[in-house]
Amino acid sequence: MMEESGLEQDKNREEQQDQQQTQETVQETVQEKPKAPVIVQVGSKNYEIVQNHKEGWNPEVFRDRYSEVLERYDYIIGDWGYSQLRLKGFYRDNHPKATKDSTISYLVDYINEYCNFGCAYFVLQKCKEQPQAKAKSGS
Structure with a gap:
């Protein structure tokens, strides 16, 4: 049972890291878009x-x-x-x-x-x- 919870924790960490990387990529993409100055x-x-x-x-x-x-x-x-x-x-x-x-x-x-x-x-x-x-x- 302890191995299962350890595996689940590792899986959750990986999912959180993937989500964080995706958010950072989206933020970088948004910041790179040049806006026409008003x-x-x-x-x-x-x-x-x-x-x-x-x-x-x-x-x-x-x-x-x-x-x-x-x-x-x-x-x-x-x-x-x-x-x-x-x-x-x-x-x-x-x-x-x-x-x-x-x-x-x-x-x-x-x-x-x-x-x-x-x-x-x-x-x-x-x-x-x-x-x-x-x-x-x-x-």
């Missing part, structure tokens, strides 16, 4: 949507909430709570004006500490080049 033009600046968690991006509401004060930042984070969009700016990590909690590396902490649990959000990154002709307005 560029948003706001005022005189272009931004790329680099993250759209739970479909948090809404161009109409973003335009209503946007303020020119946000142009100084390298990233704009929009998070939803109680049907309201809140916008916050973050700098790149090596920006001279940045403090620890105003850099993009603080994003995860910001979402965990200041946003509603499981909320929809998006991250816009300011484009280095500002090609006016190629920008899609509001999409």
Whole structure:
């Protein structure tokens, strides 16, 4: 009887390893697929949507909430709570004006500490080049 349980345990381990390998392969495949960047033009600046968690991006509401004060930042984070969009700016990590909690590396902490649990959000990154002709307005 002990041999049977040992064999069953080995079989279960092999199945778990196979499942884990399959999941890792699927994740790698998904990450390798290139996405066409979505560029948003706001005022005189272009931004790329680099993250759209739970479909948090809404161009109409973003335009209503946007303020020119946000142009100084390298990233704009929009998070939803109680049907309201809140916008916050973050700098790149090596920006001279940045403090620890105003850099993009603080994003995860910001979402965990200041946003509603499981909320929809998006991250816009300011484009280095500002090609006016190629920008899609509001999409």
